[in-house]
Amino acid sequence: MVKKEFTYRGKTETELKNMSLPELSLLLTARPRRTLKRGFNDYQKTLLKKIRNGEKNIKTHDRDMLILPEMFGAMVKVYNGKEFQLVTIIPDMLGHYLGEFAMTRKSVRHNAPGIGATKSSASASVK
Secondary structure, eight states: OOOOOOOOOOOHHHEEEEEEEEHHHHOOOOOHHHHHHHOOHHHHHHHHHHHHHOOOSSSEEOOOOOOOOOGGTOOEEEEEESEEEEOOOGGGGTTSSSSGGGSSOOOOOOOOOOTTTTTTTTTOOOO
């Protein structure tokens, strides 16, 4: 089976990496385009600098960071409110935000009903 080459709106991965930010913003949807137009804050600039330098064990609280082509292949630990979750950035994540890949809530897993939840369990003894 042949691996399909990644493309984003007709552009290959190498073409995306060689694009400037204004050129890239024309390919993105409205919210990411507006984020690029406003520019990055100091925390986002620091995070980008660490990724460009190829640092290992990058941790960030900045869930609002837009994923750019230069970040492909980086491994970033994103804070979810309790712990840092490892996110490996792949090309399919382009235009999304880091926070989308570090969930802040767990799905609820219910067990058996508790005492008093049903009429038959009201008379059950508590052990």
